[in-house]
Amino acid sequence: MSEENTARPSTPTDAVAEKWVDTELDLYPEFRVYLGRAAREGEYADYSPAGVEDAIAHTRTALAEIRAVAAVDDVDAVTKMDLERELQLTIDKHEAGFDQRDLNVIASPAQELRDIFDLMPTDTVDDWSHVATRMHNLPGAMAGYIESLRGGIAAGNTPAIRQVTEVMAQAKKQAAETGFFFQLAGNARAGEAELPASVVGDLESGARASAEAYATLVTFLRDELAQHAPEKDAVGRELYELASRGFLGATVDLDETYEWGIDELARMVAEQESIAREIKPGASVLEAIDHLDGDPTRKLHGTDALQRWMQETSDRAVEELSRTQFEIPDVVKRLECMIAPTQEGGIYYTNPTDDFSRPGQMWWSVPEGVTEFDTWRELTTVYHEGVPGHHLQIGQAVYNKAMLNTWRRNAGTSGHAEGWALYAERLMQQLGYLDDPADRLGMLDGQRMRAARVVLDIGVHLEKTLPDGSGPWTGEYAFGFLGANVNMSPEFVRFEVNRYLGWPGQAPSYKVGQRIWEQLRDEAAQRDGADFDIKAFHKRALDIGGVGLDTLKAALQPRVAR
Template sequence: MNSETTPRPGAERQPSILDAACDAFVMDLAELTPTDATAWGVADESLNSELQDFSPEYWERRAQLMRNMLMDVDALDESTDDSDDDDDFDDVDHLTAAVLRDRLTLELDKHHAGEDLRLLNNIESPVQIIRDTFLMMDTSTAAGRDAIRGRMAKIPQALRGYQESLSAAAGQGHVAAIRQIDKVISQCEALADTDSMLNNLGVEAHSAEVQNAKRAFGELSAWLGDNLVSMAPARDAVGRDRYELFAHEFIGDEIDLDEAYKWSLERLHEVREEQNALVRELYGPDISIRQAFHNLNHDERYTIHGSDNLQKWMQNTSDAAVAALDGKYFDIPAEIRTLECRIDPAGTGAIYYTPPTDDLQRPGRMWWSVPESQNTFHTWQELTTVYHEGVPGHHLQCGTTVSSDVLNMWRRTACWISGHGEGWALYAEQLMADLGFHEDLGTRLGLLDSQRLRLARVALDIGVHLRKQVPTNTGVWDASYAKWFLRENTAMDEAVMSFELNRYLGWPGQAPSYALGQRLWEETRDAALAEGQTLREFHANALALGSIPMSILAKEVLNN
């Protein structure tokens, strides 16, 4: 681990007492939550063989660490005066303190509301955390495989602890919607199956560790069916009070949800008109957007067959973007010019990015979790996805943060705000068009399809979870209308669309953070340019701050 208790190479600013406290906090979190330690690249390799148990006691210990950190921030801040002592907060410390207070207070609010105990959905809850941590682990060395074996041996205990938390939540009447329980049951069954991905992690498939882990997932599947299904609500909506908490967490700021809903529908209309104009240019006046998608999907110029060829195309496209942008539009640090593109064997349909470890030994990676039924891919639609996940999107953003010689470890690795991060990645997609990388009308249509999807998700997510009237005022948003609305507003493959819809229904507040975050990035950029900053200066100044709430970022980068 690179510790801020000593300067990083090239650092001009000496680490502060608050930086040291943040580093200690990260190490405490890493010890308590070993899957995070793996994701962050903490140097204590013994943690790679450990696994948190997701029990009520685990969640309370995690909350106590956050309470203690907040008390430390307050105590250190109160000791600051104007005497220029070494212990005084500088501008970096004041920013760190503001972000800590925002993020940790939100986490504690969720804990006090019991949200951690009831955590269950199809994408970001303990089953997926356990499954996905193995994708980041080393299978090439004996030591790496031993760590996997050790962590896998702890899966039964972790899943028993998870059951205790779900039982405690159910005792308070807090049970996930039946749709989410059904999806997690299916995921557990896949992990328990004879061809489970657990067989392919470098540990012998017949070993006790693999067999016991598979058995534990099978037992959790049965337990969910026996104990939670009958209690699970059919309604997916979480209601305004819970949604406001989630929206603040993911977007990074409190916003007017009703205004955001109205704005998204208005922008959807504008983007649809842009698509119609492109379609007329491509195919003439008598072709619909849907027909244009069909034509592009059957155009061999934009077609890839097979996951292996998809991986090669992802890698080549990513490498080309780095070469074209570095030194011209961005200064990309040498240590993050490598991005690995990989196929995720879980097959969920998700496309995502994992950042470099803090020591920069594991590179950033772009993952495509290809469903078993999908063998054909369309580059007109997915070119913008590579820019989103790679450069100038997440890889540039996260790599810049991780390689910083100013930020402490908590800000480099442990603080992630979706509205900032996903907002930047969507902003980066549009930026590539602005810089001339979508001269091809097909890929330009794919960009607009991506933008339209993210806008549709704002309306869908807020509409469903707040039980708003549908745009035609003929009823209330529910899963059936949401599926129709999603199909009308995207060219997404059916298997992927099904996964995405369930994600929105079970992970409230996250999906809108993309378009609403992009909106905040664009507003801040426009204000910076109006003040006289160049685009390159704005990007450099903003990305140097790491992932922080956009309202705080605006105060930092703008003069007024």
């Protein structure tokens, strides 16, 4: 992408999309933090049933507006297609009761009310005042959220008991005097300067208020929701189809995808076994892993060493790939690698602000008790989260103001983003960055896990027959199945399976998204023949932005139908 892009004139379709962004900023003030927009810094959305209904009313209005406007070019056609898809899905999920059962271990208001603090600026006294304000507003947001979950109890629409129990444990940590809020308030400084006593007092009282709000959540989960939560983890086909559609931005045949997942898992296992024998002649995968785990040159000790290695690896990839493979704007080249303040597990990426004043950030939430890290396992993760993975894809879209309206630059689906990131891992192998068999084994370890998740996630939630035909899938079976397909700590396996059980459809979106990305590339190569240019294909695809995968398919055709 050139730094000298000529701006595309705004259209009526762009105006509708921009209006929807403004509506979202009004409905969800937290969204301002993600975009780096000033005003309402300490406010939360209204999580109550009344607030949810108000948001859905605005969604219906926006859907009618985008359907009524005419596309004037192919950019508009993509915007219309994808915004209609997202708005209609939001309505469909609301009507299916997703708001009433929105509780899981990783991506529900139970986590999001706290997580927003990770992205709030903390450089000035005013910044810390905003933090204190948000702490004081958290109890109101929590009360609205609990009211919505109570609505689910009344409607017989509740999450499984496993999610309730796990979130209760998380909330207890937030409620503790040693928890996040008290630590945040206790460590507050504006640069090297002490904060005014009034701000310190606001932070301390805000920390107490937020911790008490999480204690209230614990009480509600224990005394009310747990009494009504079902034992069965499966959500069933109807809810799963909606969830899958949301994460992919595409409709797939779930039964065919399950069978494909079984075959893909077998292929990953065979590839791993072949590379294991390269690492140590005659070795099994486990023996090769034991051999690598005993190599002190491939180990990092402590989170400080992990953070430094992540940053150095990322910086090197950005510098080299920007010379040879991708046109990366200067503002996109900056990526910060961070250790997350939580210890829940997981690695994730957060977008840069719209003006890049906050860069893209790669976060590693290291589980409690984990102090050693193996570089051969994690090298591909840095490429997945950074460049050419999430950061290149999302940072490029945010940068592309010349062609894309604000909504298009910040929209996206898990299947598009995570599918690209897995595609990027394979690309780095093709470019020679994983020539070391150990690093390739690490990449395949991740790819095998993602293939296993397709089988596990669809299998559990649709209660399909196990691959060996011995009976139906259950949540309990899933722990052993994943443990047999990843060489990770028991803590990692436990967190991951609990995540899949409570967040249906998200985990398969990685591998299914990769499958769709590879299909689109192969179709383009077949269509263009000798004229196919992989670098040009990547640029064209990334310039579209983070759309749903069905929209991406249409947009990559020679011409989008208006």
